[in-house]
Amino acid sequence: MGDPMRIRATEQPDGVDVRVLMSHEMETGQRRDSAGKLVPAHYISTVTVSHSGKQVLSAEWGPAIAKNPYLQFKFKGGRKGDKLTVTWVDNKGDTRTDEATIN
Amino acid sequence: MRKHRRDFIKLSGVYAAMAAAGLLSVEEAFAQQARNKAFEAKSLDETVKLLGGTTAVQSGEISITAPDIAENGAVVPIGVTSKIPNTQNIYILVDKNLNSLSAGFGIPPGTEPNVATRVKMAQTSNVHAVVKADNKFYVATKEVKVTLGGCGG
Numbered sequence: 388m389g390d391p392m393r394i395r396a397t398e399q400p401d402g403v404d405v406r407v408l409m410s411h412e413m414e415t416g417q418r419r420d421s422a423g424k425l426v427p428a429h430y431i432s433t434v435t436v437s438h439s440g441k442q443v444l445s446a447e448w449g450p451a452i453a454k455n456p457y458l459q460f461k462f463k464g465g466r467k468g469d470k471l472t473v474t475w476v477d478n479k480g481d482t483r484t485d486e487a488t489i490n
Numbered sequence: 491m492r493k494h495r496r497d498f499i500k501l502s503g504v505y506a507a508m509a510a511a512g513l514l515s516v517e518e519a520f521a522q523q524a525r526n527k528a529f530e531a532k533s534l535d536e537t538v539k540l541l542g543g544t545t546a547v548q549s550g551e552i553s554i555t556a557p558d559i560a561e562n563g564a565v566v567p568i569g570v571t572s573k574i575p576n577t578q579n580i581y582i583l584v585d586k587n588l589n590s591l592s593a594g595f596g597i598p599p600g601t602e603p604n605v606a607t608r609v610k611m612a613q614t615s616n617v618h619a620v621v622k623a624d625n626k627f628y629v630a631t632k633e634v635k636v637t638l639g640g641c642g643g
Contacts, residue, residue: 402602415610417588444605445596449529451587453565453608462601 394487396471403465403489405436405444407458407473415450431456433476438465465489529591534583534618534629537591541581543627546620549574552630554619560611563636569606570619572628577603579622586615611636 390410397404409431416428434446443462465471467489474484528540538546555569570580577597583590592609603621611617614635621628 413610442596442598443601444598446605446607447529447594447596449589449592451584451589451592451610453610457567457606457608459569459606460595460601461604464600 389481389483392473392475392483392485394471394473394485396465396487396489398465398467398489399461402461402463403438403471404461405459405471407434407436409434409456409458409475409483411454411456411475411477413450413452413454413456417450429477429479431475431477434458435474436460437472437474438462438469528594530589531591532588533590534585534620537581537583538620538627538629541579541594541620541622541627543622543625546627546629549621549628549630552619552621552628554617554630554632555606556617556632556634558633559635559637561637563611563613563638565608566611566634566636567606567608568617570604570621572603572619572621572623574603574621574623574628577621577623578625580605581618581620581622582607582609583618583620584609584611584615585618587612590618 393408395406411431412429414426414429418426420426428450430450431448435442436444444460469489471487471489472484474482476482528537531537531540551573553571560566568582570582572580580595580597580603581591582593584592593607595605597603611634616631616633619630
């Protein structure tokens with residue numbers, strides 16, 4: 388369970404613009420610590436965004452996504468006041484879901 | 491190597507559990523593992539093959555928004571816009587990273603084929619945006635110069 392995500396969803400004439408900032412260390416598994424040991428990989432592998440029960444974006448990530456991942460996209464059919472759910476799962480099976488309201 | 495195997499088994503378990511819970515169908519769970527393989531590919535051609543294509547055709551309909559010079563390879567903003575109709579998936583690949591594939595996005599109907607995220611880059615490299623539309627693969631490429639690498643260090 389990581390820290391809460393920051394989600395901003397705004398209704399625009401051509402769709403809902405979604406910006407998500409997740410809090411995750413996104414460890415590549417290639418870095419060594421001060422003792423020279425490999426730091427095990429720890430990264431978000433799957434992200435799904437749903438709007439009123441319908442999936443509007445899915446993402447599969449590798450360890451090459453930058454620390455504290457940022458994601459931006461746009462979808463049609465959302466209205467002001469609707470709820471948007473963002474879920475991520477990392478390679479250790481940890482998961483977090485956050486909800487935001489479109490405004 | 492052992493570590494890898496254990497992670498793989500653990501992940502397989504997660505997908506199996508998801509399949510059992512009805513979150514994923516069995517076929518989807520298998521497709522998921524094939525996609526995970528794609529994340530281990532070392533080149534553009536290999537990645538496209540593992541994603542189920544043969545070759546990717548160069549396309550002017552895809553645009554990549556990325557800096558020409560990235561000062562910090564640990565955080566390189568990359569945006570991809572596809573004007574190809576029926577875009578199903580968008581993939582971001584960094585040629586000279588240890589594993590090329592950085593991210594894959596599934597674009598359901600109603601969502602614009604336009605995504606942006608931030609990736610890590612080990613060194614100056616070509617960035618490929620691969621788009622899957624109507625089960626065909628298209629690609630566009632842009633070079634991003636990196637002054638400070640983002641892997642290791």
